[in-house]
Amino acid sequence: MAQAGPTGERIFRGIPVSGGVCRGKILVLDRPRPAISRREIPESGVAEEINRFERALATTRTQLLEVQRRVSAALGAEEGSIFDAHLLVLEDRTVLDEVVRMIQEQRVNAEYAFHAIAERYAATLAAIEDDYLRERAADMRDVSARVLNNLLGLEHDLDLRHLKEPCIIVSHDLSPSNTVQLDKRNVLGFATDVGSKTSHTAIMARSLRIPAVVGLKDASTQLADGQYALLDGFSGVVIVDPTDQTLFQYGQLARKQASLEEKLRDTVPQPAVTLDGHRVILTANIEQAADAEQVKVNGAEGVGLFRTEYLFLNRQLPPSEEQQYQAYREVASRLKPMPVVIRTLDLGGDKFLAHLPLPKEINPFLGWRAIRFCLQERDIFRDQLRAILRASAEGNVRMMYPMVSGLEELNQANALVAEYMNELRRAGIPFDEKLQIGAMIETPSAVMVADSLAKRLNFFSLGTNDLIQYSLAVDRMNEKIAHLYEPTHPAIIRLINTTVQAAHNHQIKVSVCGEMASDPVLAPLLIGLGVDELSTAPPLVPPVKFLIRRLKLSEARDLAHFALESESAAEILARCQELARKVAPELLNGE
Ligand code: PEP
Ligand code: MG
Numbered sequence: 001m002a003q004a005g006p007t008g009e010r011i012f013r014g015i016p017v018s019g020g021v022c023r024g025k026i027l028v029l030d031r032p033r034p035a036i037s038r039r040e041i042p043e044s045g046v047a048e049e050i051n052r053f054e055r056a057l058a059t060t061r062t063q064l065l066e067v068q069r070r071v072s073a074a075l076g077a078e079e080g081s082i083f084d085a086h087l088l089v090l091e092d093r094t095v096l097d098e099v100v101r102m103i104q105e106q107r108v109n110a111e112y113a114f115h116a117i118a119e120r121y122a123a124t125l126a127a128i129e130d131d132y133l134r135e136r137a138a139d140m141r142d143v144s145a146r147v148l149n150n151l152l153g154l155e156h157d158l159d160l161r162h163l164k165e166p167c168i169i170v171s172h173d174l175s176p177s178n179t180v181q182l183d184k185r186n187v188l189g190f191a192t193d194v195g196s197k198t199s200h201t202a203i204m205a206r207s208l209r210i211p212a213v214v215g216l217k218d219a220s221t222q223l224a225d226g227q228y229a230l231l232d233g234f235s236g237v238v239i240v241d242p243t244d245q246t247l248f249q250y251g252q253l254a255r256k257q258a259s260l261e262e263k264l265r266d267t268v269p270q271p272a273v274t275l276d277g278h279r280v281i282l283t284a285n286i287e288q289a290a291d292a293e294q295v296k297v298n299g300a301e302g303v304g305l306f307r308t309e310y311l312f313l314n315r316q317l318p319p320s321e322e323q324q325y326q327a328y329r330e331v332a333s334r335l336k337p338m339p340v341v342i343r344t345l346d347l348g349g350d351k352f353l354a355h356l357p358l359p360k361e362i363n364p365f366l367g368w369r370a371i372r373f374c375l376q377e378r379d380i381f382r383d384q385l386r387a388i389l390r391a392s393a394e395g396n397v398r399m400m401y402p403m404v405s406g407l408e409e410l411n412q413a414n415a416l417v418a419e420y421m422n423e424l425r426r427a428g429i430p431f432d433e434k435l436q437i438g439a440m441i442e443t444p445s446a447v448m449v450a451d452s453l454a455k456r457l458n459f460f461s462l463g464t465n466d467l468i469q470y471s472l473a474v475d476r477m478n479e480k481i482a483h484l485y486e487p488t489h490p491a492i493i494r495l496i497n498t499t500v501q502a503a504h505n506h507q508i509k510v511s512v513c514g515e516m517a518s519d520p521v522l523a524p525l526l527i528g529l530g531v532d533e534l535s536t537a538p539p540l541v542p543p544v545k546f547l548i549r550r551l552k553l554s555e556a557r558d559l560a561h562f563a564l565e566s567e568s569a570a571e572i573l574a575r576c577q578e579l580a581r582k583v584a585p586e587l588l589n590g591e
Contacts, residue, residue, distance in 0.1 A: 009241050012219045014191070015482055016236030017202035020211030021250055021257070022168060022188040023230040023242070026223050029171040036148065039109040049103050053110035056150040061090050063146065085136070089143040095121055111151040118144035127317060168231050168238075172220045174201045184208055189231040191238050193220050196485065198465035198476045198515050200350055205233075206518070207287065207294075207537035213238055215479030260586050264542040268299035272545045274527075278553035281533035282541055283339070285513055289327040292334045294538035299545065302338035302396070304535025305461065305513040306331065308384065309347050318380055324387035332395025339396045341461065341511075341535075342388050343440065344413075345380065346370045346402035350477060365469065365476075370403035375412050385420050392432035400438040400461055405445045407452050414456070442466035442514075447495045450502035460503045462531070464514030468492055487516050488572040493529070493563045500530040511535055520547045520587040521573070521580045527553065528560030543587050550583040 041049050068083035089095075095117060102113040118140055126137035168189045169182065190205050195214030205212035211233030219238065223229070230242045230250060239246055272282040283304030284295045288311065295303060311319050311327055319327070332340050348361075348369030361367040374381040388399050401413050417437065424431050439446065439453055442463030446453060454460065464487065469476040471491055474484045486492070496512075503510040511533035516522045518536035523544055526534065536544055559579055563572045581588060 009239050009243050009246060012191075012213075012216050012222075012238040012240070014213040014216035014219070014236045014238070015195075015197060015479060016212075016233050017195070017197045017199075017214050018190075018205035018210060018212035018233045020189075020209065020233045021230065021254060022211050022233075023228070023247075023250075024188045025165070025167050026170050026225060026227045026229050026240075027167040028220055028223055028225055029169060029174075036111050036115045036152075038112045041103070041107045041109060043107065046104055046107060049110050050100055052151065053099060053103065053114065056110070056147050057090055057096070059150045060143065060146045061087065063150075064090070064143075085139045086143045089140050090147075111148055114144065114147060114151070118147075168229055170220050170223050170238075184210070189213075189233065191216055191219060191231055193217055194477070194479055196477055196479055196482045198469075198485070203285075203465075203515065203537065204287070206540060207285070207291070209539045215482060217479075256586075263586070264546055267542050267546045267549060268297075270299075270545065270549060272301075272548045274548055274551050274553045274556070276552045276554060278527075280527055280548050281509075281511070282545055282548070283341075283511070283533060283535040284538040284541055285535050286331070286538065289330045291538060292331045295335060295338075298538045298541040300338075300538060300541045302335060303331065303340040303342075304511050304533060306340060306342045307346065308343060309345055312345065312347065318383070321383040321387045321390075324384055325390045328387055328391035328397065329394045332391050332397045336395035339398055341398045341400055341438070342391075343400050343402055344371070344388070345374055345384055347373055365466075371401045371409050371413060372403070375409065375416075378416075381416065382420060385417055386424065389417070389420060389424055389431040389435065390429060392435050393430035397432060398436040398438065398459070400440055400459070402440045402463070403442055403466065404439040404453070405443045406449055407456075410439060410453060410456060438508075440466075440513075441499050441510075442470070444471045444495065447499050450499050451505070454502045454506035454508055457508060459508050460499060460510045461535070462496060462499055462510060462512045462514060464492070464496075464512055464516040467495060467514065471495060486569040486573075487519075487522055488525070488563070488576060489569045490563075490567055490572070493525070493560075493566075493572065496526070496529050496531070497560075497564060504530065509533060518544060520544065520584060521576045523547060524551055524556040524579050524583075525559055525563055525572075525576050527551070528556030528558070529563075530560075547580070547584045547587060551579075555579060555583070 064083055064086050098117050099110070099113045102108065102117060103110055106113070122137045122140040122144070125140065166186045166188045168191060169187055170191045172193045173195065174190060174192055187210055189210055190201070190212040192201070192214045193216050195202060199214065202212060202214055211231055213231060213233060213236045216238065223240065227240050230239045230246065232239070232250070272280045274280070281301055283302045284298065284300035285305040285307065286292065286295065286303050287307050311324060328342055346369070348367060349365045388397065391397050401410065404410055414437065421431065436458035438457050438459035438461055440463040441447060441450060441460050443466070447467070450460070465476055468474065468485060468487055472484060472486065472489055474481050476485060500510050509532040510530070512526050512531050513535040516526060517534035518540040520543060523534060524547070527548070534544060559575055562575055566572050
């Protein structure tokens, strides 16, 4: 529920997940469409079902003509002509007649028949190695979504690739695959009903530097298109119809932010060294090859985590070995000699493939995910491992496996790598014979056997986002229990400590690539616990470096010592905040 402000402004409170303040008009996205179920139609209802289908087609046509008219007026005739292809889909009698036949012969509801047939055509088109036909598949899916919405009596969501003006996107939820499709130039901010700080949409908002607030409960049902709002991604509020006084206060905050940005720009070429001379390695997390530029621009020393699953989202087929090789090679050669840690596919959880309809799981984060999925889907894994190996000849590539829960998975994955190395050797294809292989430490079991893993690996990378959810049994996506997701829980501090000790006993390095690494309040604690490297979203490299350059290792060690002795998450957090406020107050809450 919104809280009414003193002079009519309405304040929605949620969880701040990406810093920054923006203001503008709201655009509410539709709620997800309910699942399309099959219904039997009595013989007497078949004619009406076909009529219903024809009416939905006619309505869709009228809507498309209207969208085309608006887009042409706003962006020009060329942009408007995109919709010609959509209109053609509606006139394709081969598809439409097949739908009518299915309704007649199988006596099923129109939405079920239309969805089944349109999807079959789209999948066939998408599977052909031809850009033109793939585009037609996308057109077909766009149009069929509109027809289905009309059949189901839902409003159609706007075409997000053609946003006319900058706006704040409000939605019940935003999946990673939706977020990557947004026209980012016109997205001022995100506000969602559900989600948490470590959901992948929040992570993406931070890497795009788009202010975001999640966990706003029912905001998407209370807000309407065109309302004017201010979104504060530092403190997690969305203020509708802000008063002049509120706008004035936020104007001052924006000025402070601008002056901080200037200081941060100055740190870009500087090394990440504490005041007492301790060097920390600062790398970046990326999601696609194009992000390589951001790694350099923000002064990172390489890539600590390349989340390769984004190459697999929103496609009809998994990328081929060759396509993956090109993506990995591009990053490796652009950043050479800096290291690029490529993480093997981490699908499942909240990241799913359009082309691989995975069975719905009750506990997807505990299910067929990451290395477990790859060890069973051998063709997909083989293509990826070979692509990574081939790219290793072109730069300083390293590789790591996600969600390892014990030695057996590591041994199996390593055996496959050895096999593919042999294949490449026999074929005379070059790769780095000394490829460094690491593992994400993100399950409590991996921590408990870190000693055994460390003997067989070249590095560890702590995935604190998952490590926290699995250790504390707190779903990282669920805003209702977000208060229980405590990175400073004594259990987490001890797990990190155990991991660092095991790694250092075997002379290997430990990085943290989870979101803890980019939090100015928590980064000193990690450094104090002996973590060697922090990997954050590219735009967060300068603030973390700014902090490190104002910190003493001795202070960080004292903090870690205190945290290892403490029995209270709140007490540890308070100490962390105290130190961060002392060394870099500018970084906290945009103040
Ligand atoms: C993590 O779990 O901390 C991590 C970096 O991996 P992801 O967020 O992609 O699950
Ligand atoms: Mg993870």
